[in-house]
Amino acid sequence: MKFNMRRRSRIRGAAMWLLLLELRTPLITLIVTYSISVLGLILIPGVTPEGAAYHLSFLDAFYLVSYTATTIGFGETPYPFTPSQKLWMLFVMYSTVIAWLYAIGSVLTLLSDPAFRRLRSYQRSVSRIHGVRDPYWIVCGYGGAGSQLIRFLDQSGSRCVMIEVNAARADAARLSDLSYQLTILVGDVAEPQTLVDAGVQRALCRGVLALTDHDQVNLTVATNTRILAPRVAVYARSATDANTRNLRSFDTEVVVDPFRVAARSVTQFIRRPNAYALYHELVDPDLNQIEVVEVPVAGHWILCATGRMAETIVEAFVREQIPFYLVSSRSTVIQGDWPWIEGVGTEAQTLREARISEAVGIVAGTDDDGDNLSILLTAQSENPTLITVARRNKPTSEPVFGQGHFDCVLREGRIIAQEMYARLTTPLLHQFLGQLETMPEALVDGIIEKLNARLAGDRPELAHFDLTLDGKEAPGVIPFLQTVMTPKLGDLLVDPGLDHPSMPLICLLLIRLNGDQVPFPGDGLPLEEGDRLLIWGAMGAHHRLHFLVRRVDLFETVLSAQHQKTA
Amino acid sequence: MNTQRVWFAFFIVLALTLNFGFFVGEIDNPLHHNPYELFFALVVSLIATVLKIGDRSHLGAVLLATSLVADLQLIVAAVMWGYAAQVTGEVSVSVMASIVSLAGGAMLANITSVILLIAETIQLKR
Numbered sequence: 001m002k003f004n005m006r007r008r009s010r011i012r013g014a015a016m017w018l019l020l021l022e023l024r025t026p027l028i029t030l031i032v033t034y035s036i037s038v039l040g041l042i043l044i045p046g047v048t049p050e051g052a053a054y055h056l057s058f059l060d061a062f063y064l065v066s067y068t069a070t071t072i073g074f075g076e077t078p079y080p081f082t083p084s085q086k087l088w089m090l091f092v093m094y095s096t097v098i099a100w101l102y103a104i105g106s107v108l109t110l111l112s113d114p115a116f117r118r119l120r121s122y123q124r125s126v127s128r129i130h131g132v133r134d135p136y137w138i139v140c141g142y143g144g145a146g147s148q149l150i151r152f153l154d155q156s157g158s159r160c161v162m163i164e165v166n167a168a169r170a171d172a173a174r175l176s177d178l179s180y181q182l183t184i185l186v187g188d189v190a191e192p193q194t195l196v197d198a199g200v201q202r203a204l205c206r207g208v209l210a211l212t213d214h215d216q217v218n219l220t221v222a223t224n225t226r227i228l229a230p231r232v233a234v235y236a237r238s239a240t241d242a243n244t245r246n247l248r249s250f251d252t253e254v255v256v257d258p259f260r261v262a263a264r265s266v267t268q269f270i271r272r273p274n275a276y277a278l279y280h281e282l283v284d285p286d287l288n289q290i291e292v293v294e295v296p297v298a299g300h301w302i303l304c305a306t307g308r309m310a311e312t313i314v315e316a317f318v319r320e321q322i323p324f325y326l327v328s329s330r331s332t333v334i335q336g337d338w339p340w341i342e343g344v345g346t347e348a349q350t351l352r353e354a355r356i357s358e359a360v361g362i363v364a365g366t367d368d369d370g371d372n373l374s375i376l377l378t379a380q381s382e383n384p385t386l387i388t389v390a391r392r393n394k395p396t397s398e399p400v401f402g403q404g405h406f407d408c409v410l411r412e413g414r415i416i417a418q419e420m421y422a423r424l425t426t427p428l429l430h431q432f433l434g435q436l437e438t439m440p441e442a443l444v445d446g447i448i449e450k451l452n453a454r455l456a457g458d459r460p461e462l463a464h465f466d467l468t469l470d471g472k473e474a475p476g477v478i479p480f481l482q483t484v485m486t487p488k489l490g491d492l493l494v495d496p497g498l499d500h501p502s503m504p505l506i507c508l509l510l511i512r513l514n515g516d517q518v519p520f521p522g523d524g525l526p527l528e529e530g531d532r533l534l535i536w537g538a539m540g541a542h543h544r545l546h547f548l549v550r551r552v553d554l555f556e557t558v559l560s561a562q563h564q565k566t567a
Numbered sequence: 568m569n570t571q572r573v574w575f576a577f578f579i580v581l582a583l584t585l586n587f588g589f590f591v592g593e594i595d596n597p598l599h600h601n602p603y604e605l606f607f608a609l610v611v612s613l614i615a616t617v618l619k620i621g622d623r624s625h626l627g628a629v630l631l632a633t634s635l636v637a638d639l640q641l642i643v644a645a646v647m648w649g650y651a652a653q654v655t656g657e658v659s660v661s662v663m664a665s666i667v668s669l670a671g672g673a674m675l676a677n678i679t680s681v682i683l684l685i686a687e688t689i690q691l692k693r
Contacts, residue, residue: 021621
């Protein structure tokens with residue numbers, strides 16, 4: 001059977017057509033056998049019990065053939081048959097029954113054909129996508145990053161459409177535990193038609209996330225989307241600098257290079273542990289606590305890495321001026337004036353050459369999970385106080401890395417998912433993270449301390465959200481903005497209940513209507529209409545905040561109470 | 568020469584000729600209209616319909632539609648005749664006129680079909 005896959009644009013109804021096409025020969029066979037049978041029955045004379053000759057009418061003949069063909073067999077009507085009629089009936093029985101079996105067999109063969117079933121499931125997915133009434137993201141590739149990001153987006157209430165070329169991975173995606181039924185299109189995402197079928201040109205499509213493991217495929221997805229749907233945002237994974245530059249050259253919104261992000265994360269983890277902890281709490285919906293790992297400043301690190309990971313991590317360490325020993329095989333030697341030891345790092349001797357007993361920490365960043373674990377276990381037995389950074393390559397190795405008591409685990413899929421999620425959910429978060437990059441560590445420490453003071457010893461789960469001071473989101477606040485009451489930021493973060501204690505929330509970033517940014521604003525900052533706030537704190541407290549800003553009477557009470565306090 | 572095209576054209580034209588053969592004659596005179604001819608017109612028309620399935624072009628769709636119209640008209644005519652002959656017991660003049668006029672309608676559809684076939688053939692570049 002041949003399927004014309006190039007004509008998928010008319011995919012809707014294609015399976016039905018295919019069925020009819022396949023049924024052409026069986027249908028004609030049926031028509032011909034029926035008509036010959038009917039004609040024969042009419043032409044062959046019968047005999048009445050009185051001995052008179054008669055001919056069957058068209059109605060009788062058609063009736064007889066119909067019940068014979070369907071093997072119902074009511075018998076000889078209207079009178080017992082003559083031998084010549086019986087002979088003809090033998091022909092009718094065998095030919096019509098065989099014709100029916102042939103027709104039904106053809107239908108069943110087609111229905112159970114794997115290619116036909118693929119076409120049908122593809123068609124069903126396409127019609128489901130085109131029936132969706134909520135905005136959605138198109139996720140290309142159900143790898144570590146894709147599966148993680150779909151989960152993250154589900155937690156923030158966003159829906160996705162999945163494109164995956166591998167049938168086994170698509171089956172895994174079908175089993176994913178989400179709050180909605182994920183629509184999966186099994187097809188090659190590099191083909192433009194697949195993107196069109198996934199609904200890239202619909203107004204409800206919010207963006208395309210190119211997360212496949214192949215740079216070339218991601219690039220093709222980005223270019224195709226640019227041309228097919230210029231207003232749709234493209235977020236792409238890229239594993240080389242050349243590809244990143246290429247993607248950026250045609251305005252791809254976000255390009256995430258997992259190696260660069262991982263290298264940045266490691267140096268941030270070492271030099272700015274508070275910023276690292278805050279960053280990961282904000283970008284990872286699964287991580288709801290601030291966990292600061294104190295890393296000693298003095299001492300050197302041991303980097304066991306291969307390939308691109310080695311390049312990016314060495315570059316980052318040099319930039320941050322962190323002393324290190326590079327342990328790598330000869331094939332991935334990188335020129336520079338730093339101590340280099342040949343080997344993988346799985347042997348104690350290699351690590352001793354890198355002066356492991358005096359080292360602060362070790363990064364196991366090879367592209368083999370077994371090697372990484374072996375490096376870390378050897379290192380821990382050589383120097384138990386060592387700070388360990390592990391790189392996890394395959395999502396299937398997660399159980400060992402999760403239970404391994406490592407201080408920091410770099411997971412490629414998760415890194416990409418976090419980076420993209422931070423940009424997808426709220427633009428305010430993305431702006432704040434940009435400022436966090438260069439924010440002094442003392443200031444970050446201050447933010448965390450301030451929240452901890454408000455939490456007063458509790459360790460609730462943390463979350464962030466944004467709030468816009470306009471008539472839609474904060475109708476309770478708007479009437480007071482231009483009055484002598486001058487509501488301040490601190491008045492918002494107050495529990496509307498008795499005594500008005502302050503809520504365990506802090507404002508990370510405030511953006512004025514004119515674009516001015518105030519990072520980490522103080523409580524005394526006067527509010528203006530159109531301000532956008534990024535608020536961070538205990539999960540659940542935002543319900544009270546939303547309640548407060550919607551009620552004019554409540555907010556007035558809070559305001560006057562606050563004024564009395566200050567007076 | 569394409570054998571498939573030969574059969575395709577053969578059945579479409581045969582549907583029209585049989586249809587015409589049944590249609591000619593005095594409209595209400597049963598002697599002028601042979602039931603076997605109606606039977607064959609219907610069978611050939613059904614086969615033509617099945618042959619037209621599968622062409623997803625615009626012309627193919629219109630061809631299929633004309634065939635479906637012809638089938639519908641002929642089936643109604645046949646059922647009417649059968650009902651009159653077997654249930655009512657008498658094929659009256661008015662019933663005969665109805666049957667023949669239904670067949671006439673089917674013929675118009677078949678003519679359209681043949682015209683489309685000719686138009687398509689003329690457009691073909693050799």
